[in-house]
Amino acid sequence: xxxxxxxxxxxxxxxxxxxxxxxxxxxxxxxxxxxxxxxxxxxxxxxxxxxxxxxxxxxxxxxxxxxxxxxxxxxxxxxxxxxxxxxxxxxxxxxxxxxxxxxxxxxxxxxxxxxxxxxxxxxxxxxxxxxxxxxxxxxxxxxxxxxxxxxxxxxxxxxxxxxxxxxxx
Amino acid sequence: xxxxxxxxxxxxxxxxxxxxxxxxxxxxxxxxxxxxxxxxxxxxxxxxxxxxxxxxxxxxxxxxxxxxxxxxxxxxxxxx
Numbered sequence: 001x002x003x004x005x006x007x008x009x010x011x012x013x014x015x016x017x018x019x020x021x022x023x024x025x026x027x028x029x030x031x032x033x034x035x036x037x038x039x040x041x042x043x044x045x046x047x048x049x050x051x052x053x054x055x056x057x058x059x060x061x062x063x064x065x066x067x068x069x070x071x072x073x074x075x076x077x078x079x080x081x082x083x084x085x086x087x088x089x090x091x092x093x094x095x096x097x098x099x100x101x102x103x104x105x106x107x108x109x110x111x112x113x114x115x116x117x118x119x120x121x122x123x124x125x126x127x128x129x130x131x132x133x134x135x136x137x138x139x140x141x142x143x144x145x146x147x148x149x150x151x152x153x154x155x156x157x158x159x160x161x162x163x164x165x166x167x168x169x
Numbered sequence: 170x171x172x173x174x175x176x177x178x179x180x181x182x183x184x185x186x187x188x189x190x191x192x193x194x195x196x197x198x199x200x201x202x203x204x205x206x207x208x209x210x211x212x213x214x215x216x217x218x219x220x221x222x223x224x225x226x227x228x229x230x231x232x233x234x235x236x237x238x239x240x241x242x243x244x245x246x247x248x249x
Contacts, residue, residue, distance in 0.1 A: 057209040087203035116203045124202045 023120040026139060030130050033083060036115045037108035038091075045134055047081040048159040050152070052127040053116055055087045056097040061125045064143040065101045071152060072105045078160050085110050087124070129155045131162065 024030060033051065034043045044051070052068065054061035065084075072082050082105035088094040094109045110116050119128070122141045129138040129152065138155045140148055200208065207213065216222050 053203070055203070055206060055209075057206045087206075089206055113203055117201075121202055124205065126202075 023122065024118075024128065024136055026136055028136050030128060030134050030136050031115065031118050033085070033108075033115065036110070037085065038111050039108055041083060041108050042081065042106060044081060044083065044130060046132055048075075048079055048132060048156060049081045049083060049130040050127055050156070051130060052082070052084045052125055053087060053110075053119070053121045054084055054125045056093040057088075058124040060143040062097075062101075063145070064125055064127075064148075065103055067143075067149050067152075069104050071149075071156065074153075075156050075160065076105075080156055080160065082106065083108065085115060087113060087116050127152075129159065131159050 030044070030049075030051065032043075033041045035041075050068070050071070052064065054064070068082055068084065072080070076082075084103060084105060084107045086094045086097070086107065086109045088097070088109060091109060091111075098107055125143055127140045127143075128136050129140070131137050137159060138151070140151065142148075
């Protein structure tokens with residue numbers, strides 16, 4: 001009897017253990033990016049940041065890059081940091097995409113999908129607008145042209161105008 | 170009259186239930202957005218005559234005043 005019960009508990013544990021990570025939502029602390037990508041990524045602590053998940057095979061991601069370049073030009077000097085994290089499986093695809101668009105912001109390859117798995121993005125592309133306390137304040141699932149551009153500008157301006165809250169003890 | 174269910178049978182039923190729950194959750198059967206690179210490849214498009222279909226779409230949308238009825242975008246990446 002005890003053995004059977006143990007077996008059931010193990011199976012239940014396995015079933016729960018194989019479920020994926022919970023999606024990062026508004027208000028959650030964004031996972032640390034530093035040390036999670038192929039190239040050294042800057043820390044986003046203390047900065048207003050946009051972390052964008054993209055792939056070379058995703059058409060809206062191509063459309064979003066020029067918009068991020070414009071955003072970077074307008075707000076980088078005011079403290080905005082843009083990190084574009086690729087989920088490409090083939091590094092050659094990543095290299096070709098970066099060579100074609102020459103983004104003026106940081107781009108990284110999430111080799112092994114470690115970060116994207118933890119964040120559990122709902123669609124491609126998805127960008128997370130993060131405040132100075134590394135809290136996710138806004139999430140944009142998909143890229144919808146000027147609508148997304150305008151929202152991002154408003155959100156970035158709001159977060160830049162905010163003073164950082166003291167860190168939680 | 171009281172029927173006694175053997176404990177072993179109850180445990181087996183419970184195990185089957187647990188396993189079936191694991192199979193039926195959407196997380197278990199869903200292709201993650203970041204894993205859709207292969208689905209997005211043009212070779213995954215079931216359409217064998219892309220040019221012909223594009224012409225037919227153009228004609229249909231002009232005559233019926235409805236575009237996108239056959240679907241828009243590329244293959245199965247699920248990008249929006």
